[in-house]
Amino acid sequence: SQTIHQWPATLVQPVGSPLSLECTVEGTSNPNLYWYRQAAGRGLQLLFYSVGIGQISSEVPQNLSASRPQDRQFILSSKKLLLSDSGFYLCAWDPGQANYGYTFGSGTRLTVV
Amino acid sequence: RKEVEQDPGPFNVPEGATVAFNCTYSNSASQSFFWYRQDCRKEPKLLMSVYSSGNEDGRFTAQLNRASQYISLLIRDSKLSDSATYLCVVNRGSTNAGKSTFGDGTTLTVKP
Numbered sequence: 001s002q003t004i005h006q007w008p009a010t011l012v013q014p015v016g017s018p019l020s021l022e023c024t025v026e027g028t029s030n031p032n033l034y035w036y037r038q039a040a041g042r043g044l045q046l047l048f049y050s051v052g053i054g055q056i057s058s059e060v061p062q063n064l065s066a067s068r069p070q071d072r073q074f075i076l077s078s079k080k081l082l083l084s085d086s087g088f089y090l091c092a093w094d095p096g097q098a099n100y101g102y103t104f105g106s107g108t109r110l111t112v113v
Numbered sequence: 114r115k116e117v118e119q120d121p122g123p124f125n126v127p128e129g130a131t132v133a134f135n136c137t138y139s140n141s142a143s144q145s146f147f148w149y150r151q152d153c154r155k156e157p158k159l160l161m162s163v164y165s166s167g168n169e170d171g172r173f174t175a176q177l178n179r180a181s182q183y184i185s186l187l188i189r190d191s192k193l194s195d196s197a198t199y200l201c202v203v204n205r206g207s208t209n210a211g212k213s214t215f216g217d218g219t220t221l222t223v224k225p
Binding site: 043090106 | 145147149154155156157158159162200202210213215216217218
């Protein structure tokens with residue numbers, strides 16, 4: 001069966017520090033991968049998605065970046081965090097077909113102080 | 114106008130009640146539809162897909178009205194454990210990639 005792992009679960013980082021969140025998927029190949037952010041009490045905002053190794057599409061220009069160095073690995077990064085980067089970051093995957101929904105990782109709750 | 118709109122609620126209902134949520138979408142070319150459930154401070158989890166003919170899973174019934182561009186979720190015999198935020202998702206492409214839009218969610222609280 002397929003599983004998605006996301007870590008860390010919680011993170012407190014100072015403004016201006018770097019960020020690296022990692023997500024890996026097991027039990028499938030060539031998944032679509034996504035990074036979403038959910039601000040407190042708000043909806044999900046799509047940040048990046050990837051349909052293959054090295055292929056990244058950005059939905060919202062900001063100080064975040066994403067990379068997909070391996071088929072089942074998706075990384076979210078920032079060189080310098082802002083207070084506004086605080087939120088609940090969720091990685092998700094799907095098998096690339098529209099009739100399948102997403103499976104989300106358990107999320108990383110990031111607080112920038 | 115948002116691409117996907119939901120009544121944020123909250124819906125407060127007693128145990129055993131029947132409750133329905135609607136979700137409207139603006140893109141008539143949308144192709145697939147889903148309901149997710151999100152518990153407080155947790156990740157969203159897929160509840161059910163929504164098929165054109167309507168579909169049922171236990172106490173949950175999902176329906177699609179393409180003419181009026183909305184989907185609905187009906188929960189019968191509400192349980193305390195049904196308390197959560199329900200998100201609708203609309204996919205406007207033949208693949209999901211970058212083409213799914215989430216509603217902001219409807220909060221349900223089921224009370225004893």
